[in-house]
Amino acid sequence: MKLAIIFNGQGAHYEGMGLDFQAAYTEAKTEFDTAETVTDGMQIRQWIESDLDQFKATRNAQVAITATSLAIFNSIAPTLPAISFMAGLSLGEYTALMASGMLSKTEGYQLLKERGEIMSQHCEQLASSTPVQMLAVMNMPFDQIESLVNEINIEHPELYIANINSNQQVIIAGTETTTQVFKERAKELGYKKTMPLKVEGPFHSPLMSGTQASFATALEKVTFTQAEIPVISNTTVTPHNLATINELLVRHLVEPVKWRQTIDFLTEQGVTHLIQIGPGKTLAQLLKREKNAPACLVIDKVEDVADIQPFLNGGENE
CATH class of the missing domain: 3.40.366.10 (Malonyl-Coenzyme A Acyl Carrier Protein, domain 2)
Known part of the structure; x- marks a missing residue:
C-alpha cells in the first residue's frame, strides 16, 4: 500500500x-x-x-x-x-x-x-473591458480539443487550454467570443457536452x-x-x-x-x-x-x- x-x-x-x-x-x-x-x-x-x-x-x-x-x-x-x-x-x-x-x-x-x-x-x-469565460469540455479527445483551439486562435485570438483534468474533461479559457466559437464548432464535430464554469476569471491561461x-x-x-x-x-x-x-x-x-x-x-x-x-x-x-x-x-x-x-x-x- x-x-x-x-x-x-x-x-x-x-x-x-x-x-x-x-x-x-x-x-x-x-x-x-x-x-x-x-x-x-x-x-x-x-x-x-x-x-x-x-x-x-x-x-x-x-x-x-x-x-x-x-x-x-x-x-x-x-x-x-x-x-x-x-x-x-x-x-x-x-x-x-x-x-x-x-x-x-x-x-x-x-x-x-x-x-x-x-x-x-x-x-x-478584465470583466469591465473583455468579458471572459471558462468552459468545461466533456468526452472530446484531447488532441481534437488542442487542434480546435489552435484553429480558432488563428481567426479569434485568446483561447487557451487551462486544465487537463482527466481523459473525459478538459477546461478551456478565453473571451466569451472565442469560447462560444469553440462550443459551436465542437458541436459540429459531434461533441455537444460543454458547460460554462461559474468562476471569476480565466484562470491558468495567458x-x-x-x-x-x-x-x-x-x-x-x-x-x-x-x-x-x-x-x-x-x-x-x-x-x-x-x-x-x-x-x-x-x-x-x-x-x-x-x-x-x-x-x-x-x-x-x-x-x-x-x-x-x-x-x-x-x-x-x-x-x-x-x-x-x-x-x-x-x-x-x-x-x-x-x-x-x-x-x-x-x-x-x-
Whole structure:
C-alpha cells in the first residue's frame, strides 16, 4: 500500500463545510483560528455558515477553502500511515504545500490572501473591458480539443487550454467570443457536452498574465522549506524543489493545470491509494472513469473518517 493525499481547488464549497470537524476535533478549530488570525480577521467560519456569496470572489474563496481542507487534514493526520506524495488541483497545490510543511501556515495564509486579492482585482479589470469565460469540455479527445483551439486562435485570438483534468474533461479559457466559437464548432464535430464554469476569471491561461509581476513580488516575502513529503507541481508534474518553486508558482497562474498527468505520475510511482481531502468530491469523480487509477477515498465529513482504515486495508474507488 502506497498513499498519496490530494486536495481540491475552488468551486466545490458548500454551506457548513468543515464545521463538523471543528466541532469534533481540536485540530480543526485551531486551523480555522489560525487562518482567521493571520489574515487579520477574515470571517471564514461566518461565511461558511451563512454567507456563501463571499466565495464568488477569489480573494475570499482561496483562504477559506484551504483552511477547510487543512482543518480536515490535521484532524485525520495522526491516524494515517506514511504519506508518499501530496498534490492538489489548482488552489489545492497551495494546500498541499502547507500540509507538507513546505510552506508555513502563517506565510501560507498571508500569501493566499494576497494572491486572491491580486487575482480578483485582475478579474474585475478584465470583466469591465473583455468579458471572459471558462468552459468545461466533456468526452472530446484531447488532441481534437488542442487542434480546435489552435484553429480558432488563428481567426479569434485568446483561447487557451487551462486544465487537463482527466481523459473525459478538459477546461478551456478565453473571451466569451472565442469560447462560444469553440462550443459551436465542437458541436459540429459531434461533441455537444460543454458547460460554462461559474468562476471569476480565466484562470491558468495567458489572460491572467497581468497578475504575474505582483505575485512574484509577493513570493519574495515567503520562505519555503524542503519537506519530507514531495508535493507535485501542476505545471511540471514533478516534485517541487526550493530552486524553482517561486518560478513555477508564478507560471502556475498562466499555464495549464496538468491534473490527468499528475494522476498518471502518482500511478507510475506505485501509489495504490489516494485520499481526497476538502469540500466536495470533484477529484474522486474525475478518477471514476480513468483506467488503472489508484483507489480513492473522499474525506469531506466527520462520518467519512470511519472509512479510512477499511479503505487502507483494501478499499476501492468511492
